[in-house]
Amino acid sequence: MRWAAIKIARAGITMWLVVTFVFFVLRISGDPTYMLLPDDIDEATRDFYRRLWGLDKPLMTQYWSYLKALSQGDFGISFRNNLDAFDLVMERVPKTLLLTTTALAISLAIGIPLGILAALYRDSWLDRGVMAVAVFGFSMPNFFLGILLILFFSLNLRILPSSGSGTWAHLIMPAATLGISFAAQFARYTRSSMIDVLSKPYMRTARSKGAGLARRVNLHALPNASVPIVTILGFKIGELIGGAVITETVFAWPGIGRLLTNAVDTRDLAVVQCIMILLALTMVTANAITDLIYGWIDPRVRVGAGASQK
Amino acid sequence: MSATGLITGRRWAPVRVMAQTPIGVVLAAGFMVVMFFVMIFAKVIQPYEFDYIDLLARMAPPIPLEGSTWAHPVGTDTLGRDLMSRLLVGTQTSMLLALLGTCLGAVLGVALGFLAAHKGRLWDEVIMGLVDFQAAMPWFIVALAILAFLGNSMLIFIAIMALYGWETYARITRGLVLSAREQGYALAVRGLGARARWVYLRHILPNIAGPLLVQLTVNFPSTILFETSLSFLGLGIRPPMTSLGQMLGEGRDYLINAWWLAVVPGLTIFLITLCMSILGDWLRSKLDPSLEA
Numbered sequence: 001m002r003w004a005a006i007k008i009a010r011a012g013i014t015m016w017l018v019v020t021f022v023f024f025v026l027r028i029s030g031d032p033t034y035m036l037l038p039d040d041i042d043e044a045t046r047d048f049y050r051r052l053w054g055l056d057k058p059l060m061t062q063y064w065s066y067l068k069a070l071s072q073g074d075f076g077i078s079f080r081n082n083l084d085a086f087d088l089v090m091e092r093v094p095k096t097l098l099l100t101t102t103a104l105a106i107s108l109a110i111g112i113p114l115g116i117l118a119a120l121y122r123d124s125w126l127d128r129g130v131m132a133v134a135v136f137g138f139s140m141p142n143f144f145l146g147i148l149l150i151l152f153f154s155l156n157l158r159i160l161p162s163s164g165s166g167t168w169a170h171l172i173m174p175a176a177t178l179g180i181s182f183a184a185q186f187a188r189y190t191r192s193s194m195i196d197v198l199s200k201p202y203m204r205t206a207r208s209k210g211a212g213l214a215r216r217v218n219l220h221a222l223p224n225a226s227v228p229i230v231t232i233l234g235f236k237i238g239e240l241i242g243g244a245v246i247t248e249t250v251f252a253w254p255g256i257g258r259l260l261t262n263a264v265d266t267r268d269l270a271v272v273q274c275i276m277i278l279l280a281l282t283m284v285t286a287n288a289i290t291d292l293i294y295g296w297i298d299p300r301v302r303v304g305a306g307a308s309q310k
Numbered sequence: 311m312s313a314t315g316l317i318t319g320r321r322w323a324p325v326r327v328m329a330q331t332p333i334g335v336v337l338a339a340g341f342m343v344v345m346f347f348v349m350i351f352a353k354v355i356q357p358y359e360f361d362y363i364d365l366l367a368r369m370a371p372p373i374p375l376e377g378s379t380w381a382h383p384v385g386t387d388t389l390g391r392d393l394m395s396r397l398l399v400g401t402q403t404s405m406l407l408a409l410l411g412t413c414l415g416a417v418l419g420v421a422l423g424f425l426a427a428h429k430g431r432l433w434d435e436v437i438m439g440l441v442d443f444q445a446a447m448p449w450f451i452v453a454l455a456i457l458a459f460l461g462n463s464m465l466i467f468i469a470i471m472a473l474y475g476w477e478t479y480a481r482i483t484r485g486l487v488l489s490a491r492e493q494g495y496a497l498a499v500r501g502l503g504a505r506a507r508w509v510y511l512r513h514i515l516p517n518i519a520g521p522l523l524v525q526l527t528v529n530f531p532s533t534i535l536f537e538t539s540l541s542f543l544g545l546g547i548r549p550p551m552t553s554l555g556q557m558l559g560e561g562r563d564y565l566i567n568a569w570w571l572a573v574v575p576g577l578t579i580f581l582i583t584l585c586m587s588i589l590g591d592w593l594r595s596k597l598d599p600s601l602e603a
Contacts, residue, residue: 010442017443026459135591139584141535143542143555144576147562151569235445242450246539250562260451261543264458272455276447283446 007291011284018280022273023066027059053079070277076270080263085270089256089278095165096255099247100240102175107182112229114183115190116217122195130187137184142243146177146250163252174251178243182236189232193225200224227298234290238283335592338585345405345582352402356395361550364390369568385570387560393574396552401578403553404541408534411471415533416526418472419479424510426480427487437480444477450536457545467546474536475529482525486518520597527590531583538579554579 050056054065069076075086118130153173154162161170197203198221206220241257248257256275263271348355364386371378372385372393384393426437453470460466490496491514499509538555540546542562547553554575561571 010439013439014442014446017439018447021443021447022455025456028460135587136584139531139580139587141538141576141579141583143539143558144572144580147558147565147572147576151565151573155566155569238445238448242448242539245451245454246542249543260454264454264545267458269459272458276451276455279451280447283448287446 003295004292007288011288014284015280018284019067019070019277020063022276022280023063026269026273027062075274075277078263078268078271080266080268080271085274088271089259089274092254092256092259095253096241096244096248096257098171099174099178099253099255100244102171103178103182103244103247104240106175106179107186110179110183111186112190115187116194116222118187118191119194119198120213120217127191131191134184134187137180138188140181142177142181143246143250145180146173146247149173149177150250165253170251170253174247174253177250178240178247181243182240185232185236186229189229190225193228194221197221197225223297227294230290230293230297234287237286241279241282332592334588338588338592341581341585342589345401345585348398348401349405349409350402352398356392356398358392358395360391360395360399360552362391362395364392366390369564371568372570372574375570384574385568387571388564388568393571396557397554397574397578400552400554400557400575401582403547403551404534404537404555404579405582407468407471407537407547407553408530410468411474411533411537412526412530414468414472415474415476415529416479416522419476420483420522422476423480423483424487426484427491428506428510434484438484441477441480444473449474450539453536453540454543454545457540462545462548467540471533471537474533478529479522479525482521483518486521487514490514490517524590524594524597527586527593531586531590534579534582534586 047056054062057065073086075084075089077083078085078088114130114134118127121127149160150162150173153160160173161167162173164170203216203220206216211220244255245257245260247253248255249261252258256279259271260275262268263275367382367386367390368388369390370382370386373380373383375385378385382392382394384397386393387396422437422440426434453474456470457466487510491509495517496509496514499513500506504513537546537553538558541548541553541555542559544556544559547556549556557575558572558579561568561573561575564571
């Protein structure tokens with residue numbers, strides 16, 4: 001239990017660092033009234049807006065009221081259209097969630113079986129083929145893959161829509177674009193993790209006891225090989241979200257990524273701030289969950305951490 | 311072995327190494343040599359000024375296509391600028407930034423890794439806390455926000471590139487130093503009265519350089535993808551300068567009429583990352599056989 005408490009405390013500190021970082025980066029970037037209001041406005045109006053947004057107070061006071069507002073779930077008002085920033089972001093969450101989970105599902109469904117096959121038939125043509133394809137998939141920038149898919153399926157064959165998110169057909173290309181490089185990475189990690197496990201003495205034992213291939217792979221090798229894969233999965237969530245920003249831009253998919261690039265273009269402080277903090281929260285939670293799952297599949301982690309704390 | 315044997319052995323060594331190396335690796339190395347050449351000499355070998363506008367020669371396609379000319383072998387863009395020249399200069403920018411970003415990130419990460427391993431609890435906690443923080447925020451998204459709000463000067467962009475990926479080096483270095491420090495040679499040198507800095511720089515660093523070099527090679531493609539992605543979104547390198555990502559972002563608007571404007575720079579990025587990944591994999595299998603199980 002102590003092990004879990006330490007993990008959670010660390011996550012809390014990381015969150016505080018992120019929140020503080022976001023505040024200071026966005027505040028030292030200059031007076032928002034100059035970015036948002038027309039240039040020819042008079043000083044009195046400018047002052048009015050500074051007071052309205054609380055920009056006339058000392059930085060530390062602003063920081064405290066910012067922390068207080070955040071703890072109450074108040075992320076401020078979008079400077080652009082006067083809507084609640086949190087609501088604006090939440091409205092987009094389902095679309096991004098749909099895109100990223102589909103992409104992740106595709107990548108796991110392709111990557112893990114291919115990785116297992118490559119490991120089982122190590123150094124065969126199958127292994128070489130899978131790994132060669134994986135290097136290609138891994139090196140393909142997703143913005144370029146997206147453009148190639150649009151060129152081929154939308155402009156050449158005219159069978160898939162190139163932008164928007166109305167139907168299921170709209171999901172195919174963005175999810176494939178985002179999923180393929182991760183599929184390649186998972187194939188590689190699964191392969192090396194499986195190869196590692198397959199050479200362990202307990203695999204030989206299982207074999208000598210007469211366990212069949214399917215039983216050996218599913219019950220003996222996979223649970224052990226899955227430990228590093230789960231760890232990597234946690235680290236990949238940030239990359240997945242970064243990739244979603246690009247993919248959503250290429251395919252005009254109306255998710256968080258599009259909102260972020262638009263907010264960045266229009267310098268909408270509150271929206272950018274809200275997205276960054278929610279993303280960090282997602283990441284920290286995901287990492288904490290990964291750690292907990294990690295400890296659950298691999299009891300050695302729990303015991304090891306507990307022992308070293310004493 | 312006789313003297314002549316030694317000499318012939320030496321003379322033939324490069325050829326023997328080449329023959330033992332997989333053909334893919336040799337090709338990848340060859341391509342990267344060309345890319346590094348372009349990185350240094352792009353401005354010398356460009357057939358036109360990369361930003362020279364010739365409105366009479368707009369949207370010429372690349373060579374095998376109908377309507378192409380030898381005057382512009384890779385075609386021209388919507389302002390009639392020679393795509394070959396833009397490609398060379400764009401490659402130069404992207405390669406230079408990726409190299410600079412990778413090296414700065416490595417130096418920063420390795421230094422902090424050493425510090426975390428050497429200074430003991432407090433420093434270790436602080437640095438590892440920073441590593442956690444860096445890993446908690448997708449740096450790509452932080453970079454978007456920073457570039458948008460702090461403006462886009464070259465200095466800020468390079469700083470962002472340098473801060474990309476340092477945490478991996480820090481983590482690797484810390485782990486390697488902690489284990490290397492307890493090994494015989496380090497203990498022996500310390501026992502002889504060497505100062506800590508001497509032990510770290512002259513004895514431990516060369517011994518852990520292999521894995522760090524592999525990480526450098528592995529990191530290079532992702533750094534180039536980082537830069538091109540930001541420039542693609544219009545937030546990294548911006549006109550009048552150009553990079554591969556900026557060209558691709560520009561070309562995206564003309565997919566229907568002039569697909570090569572996006573495909574040519576995109577293919578170049580893909581080939582660079584592909585070749586570096588192949589080289590990185592090969593280097594890893596050479597330097598660190600334990601990873602190949």
